[in-house]
Amino acid sequence: MFVIDILDHGKNNKLIHANKDVPIPGDGDVLIDIKASGVNRPDILQRYGLHPPPPGSPSHPGLEVSGIVMDLGKNVKKFKKGDHVIALLGGGGYAEYCISNQYLTLPMPDNLTFVEAAAIPETYFTVWNNVFRIGNLVKNETILIHGGSSGIGTTAIQIAKEFGAHVITTTSEKEKVEKCYELGADLVVNYNSHDFVEEIKSSEFNEVNLILDIVAGDYTSRNYELAAMYARIIQIAYIKGSNVNLDLSPLMRKSLIHTGSVLRPKNLSYKTAISIDIEKYILPKIRNNKIRPIIHSTFDLREADAAHSLMKSGRHFGKIILTQ
Amino acid sequence: MFVIDILDHGKNNKLIHANKDVPIPGDGDVLIDIKASGVNRPDILQRYGLHPPPPGSPSHPGLEVSGIVMDLGKNVKKFKKGDHVIALLGGGGYAEYCISNQYLTLPMPDNLTFVEAAAIPETYFTVWNNVFRIGNLVKNETILIHGGSSGIGTTAIQIAKEFGAHVITTTSEKEKVEKCYELGADLVVNYNSHDFVEEIKSSEFNEVNLILDIVAGDYTSRNYELAAMYARIIQIAYIKGSNVNLDLSPLMRKSLIHTGSVLRPKNLSYKTAISIDIEKYILPKIRNNKIRPIIHSTFDLREADAAHSLMKSGRHFGKIILTQ
Numbered sequence: 125m126f127v128i129d130i131l132d133h134g135k136n137n138k139l140i141h142a143n144k145d146v147p148i149p150g151d152g153d154v155l156i157d158i159k160a161s162g163v164n165r166p167d168i169l170q171r172y173g174l175h176p177p178p179p180g181s182p183s184h185p186g187l188e189v190s191g192i193v194m195d196l197g198k199n200v201k202k203f204k205k206g207d208h209v210i211a212l213l214g215g216g217g218y219a220e221y222c223i224s225n226q227y228l229t230l231p232m233p234d235n236l237t238f239v240e241a242a243a244i245p246e247t248y249f250t251v252w253n254n255v256f257r258i259g260n261l262v263k264n265e266t267i268l269i270h271g272g273s274s275g276i277g278t279t280a281i282q283i284a285k286e287f288g289a290h291v292i293t294t295t296s297e298k299e300k301v302e303k304c305y306e307l308g309a310d311l312v313v314n315y316n317s318h319d320f321v322e323e324i325k326s327s328e329f330n331e332v333n334l335i336l337d338i339v340a341g342d343y344t345s346r347n348y349e350l351a352a353m354y355a356r357i358i359q360i361a362y363i364k365g366s367n368v369n370l371d372l373s374p375l376m377r378k379s380l381i382h383t384g385s386v387l388r389p390k391n392l393s394y395k396t397a398i399s400i401d402i403e404k405y406i407l408p409k410i411r412n413n414k415i416r417p418i419i420h421s422t423f424d425l426r427e428a429d430a431a432h433s434l435m436k437s438g439r440h441f442g443k444i445i446l447t448q
Numbered sequence: 449m450f451v452i453d454i455l456d457h458g459k460n461n462k463l464i465h466a467n468k469d470v471p472i473p474g475d476g477d478v479l480i481d482i483k484a485s486g487v488n489r490p491d492i493l494q495r496y497g498l499h500p501p502p503p504g505s506p507s508h509p510g511l512e513v514s515g516i517v518m519d520l521g522k523n524v525k526k527f528k529k530g531d532h533v534i535a536l537l538g539g540g541g542y543a544e545y546c547i548s549n550q551y552l553t554l555p556m557p558d559n560l561t562f563v564e565a566a567a568i569p570e571t572y573f574t575v576w577n578n579v580f581r582i583g584n585l586v587k588n589e590t591i592l593i594h595g596g597s598s599g600i601g602t603t604a605i606q607i608a609k610e611f612g613a614h615v616i617t618t619t620s621e622k623e624k625v626e627k628c629y630e631l632g633a634d635l636v637v638n639y640n641s642h643d644f645v646e647e648i649k650s651s652e653f654n655e656v657n658l659i660l661d662i663v664a665g666d667y668t669s670r671n672y673e674l675a676a677m678y679a680r681i682i683q684i685a686y687i688k689g690s691n692v693n694l695d696l697s698p699l700m701r702k703s704l705i706h707t708g709s710v711l712r713p714k715n716l717s718y719k720t721a722i723s724i725d726i727e728k729y730i731l732p733k734i735r736n737n738k739i740r741p742i743i744h745s746t747f748d749l750r751e752a753d754a755a756h757s758l759m760k761s762g763r764h765f766g767k768i769i770l771t772q
Binding site for chain 1: 664668683684685686690691692693694695696697699700701703704705706707708709710
């Protein structure tokens with residue numbers, strides 16, 4: 125089968141067209157004929173050797189797909205051949221076929237295209253896990269989502285709003301600001317023209333209970349400044365770098381919780397718990413059009429490199445999807 | 449009544465002998481004839497204006513006492529006049545008498561002297577809250593306690609060991625190292641002669657699940673380095689300063705939780721929850737001599753300033769107590 129693989133993980137990495145055997149589903153696995161694959165920032169980190177696939181996962185990139193079940197391993201009760209599904213993968217989504225554990229495979233909502241459906245697993249699992257399971261966001265709390273225009277951002281704005289939180293987000297450019305408001309944000313700060321700490325402190329919200337942060341760098345101390353008593357600050361990336369200068373006194377004084385997570389290396393039972401939540405709490409809201417994946421653009425799988433270039437540019441709003 | 453008060457909170461602060469009216473117990477309060485008062489590092493911070501008493505608490509220092517119930521406010525069912533008690537205070541322990549809320553007052557274990565009993569409230573409440581309620585330490589986990597010779601340290605070593613954890617602690621000087629082993633520590637690192645990261649990494653423990661830290665400064669990044677997956681790092685002071693240079697990537701990669709707390713400004717219901725735990729889980733172990741307050745030395749209340757000088761010197765092992 126055709127796959128996009130990585131040559132020379134590191135500084136001189138490049139994406140190449142390659143061939144691999146169609147994988148054979150093991151006990152509890154399904155074989156998926158991939159129709160669309162989500163592009164994620166960790167795919168680019170993987171090119172640099174910074175986000176390796178966990179043991180047992182394919183070495184070629186791709187963390188999420190939509191497609192059709194082609195074959196079943198032993199002990200698969202949840203699906204039959206021909207089912208339309210979405211799946212969270214440890215790797216291998218940039219390909220014609222992939223293997224997925226049945227517990228990390230979910231029925232594809234009927235009202236979505238394959239392109240829209242492929243945008244769900246990685247970001248929805250990540251947002252649900254960090255905002256609700258780790259961050260314990262509850263109704264009427266205020267959440268600050270940095271990077272509102274990213275796949276994570278567009279997902280988090282909608283889910284947090286739908287579950288009754290007040291939503292603040294940061295983004296750049298006037299057009300993206302407007303789109304974040306359309307997704308349901310209560311306050312959007314353009315970080316290019318405004319200081320987000322000042323804007324939030326002078327707003328009706330004043331402080332925030334949960335911060336979902338993909339930025340780090342100088343944002344970290346500013347996050348501490350905005351945090352309310354008992355606020356949770358959750359680190360899921362560090363676009364501005366992981367090295368920070370920090371005054372820890374607000375952490376103590378306000379009993380803050382600073383934590384973070386990386387989904388990919390977590391084990392099956394950890395990810396299955398999230399999967400059960402997604403099927404129970406999120407898929408019904410997608411079927412009812414309360415929440416929807418936001419697609420920026422699609423590329424043919426063979427043009428994965430161009431898709432990565434767009435993602436690195438930061439010009440997109442929502443997800444970038446590979447099709448075949 | 450005689451009290452020790454603070455003149456000129458700030459750089460030129462000093463402790464003075466003063467007189468105040470004997471306080472009158474309000475609804476749910478008891479009046480205590482103080483026999484002994486614990487000295488705590490926050491008392492020194494208070495002199496510099498850095499640890500103010502919460503609203504409603506006396507302005508003179510003192511966070512914990514032992515003594516005899518002299519009078520009862522309305523609706524006090526838990527105690528009668530003449531009871532020997534210990535109490536956690538918002539302030540006012542450096543005095544002849546104090547008022548304490550009944551829920552933060554506990555029966556004094558019969559097998560302790562007033563001096564020993566006065567050493568319990570502040571450190572035992574703090575350790576229990578941070579290690580068990582916030583930090584969720586469970587049996588067979590490994591805890592690292594920085595500053596094993598402090599009041600907090602000598603308490604935490606004993607409680608963590610008694611509840612089934614592996615206990616590592618840091619301290620200075622050979623004599624203190626030996627005393628920490630006597631209290632039950634499994635590994636004691638002399639930070640003057642050894643690097644605690646290297647010592648722990650090369651020990652049978654290798655990594656730690658919970659860190660109770662009073663140091664901060666350069667210890668913070670080293671705490672992150674030693675932390676196991678899902679470890680909790682709990683900041684309860686920052687003797688080396690609250691400003692840190694930190695790489696956040698271990699926080700994300702290992703799903704660490706970095707948090708902290710300050711007990712004094714917390715409200716009554718928060719402190720009452722801890723008080724209930726102390727009465728249920730800790731006092732029986734003190735009565736059975738499984739855990740004991742470690743007293744370094746006593747000073748007459750009138751010599752509080754000398755007691756503070758000793759605390760600042762760091763030469764003590766265990767608690768410093770004021771008597772009258």
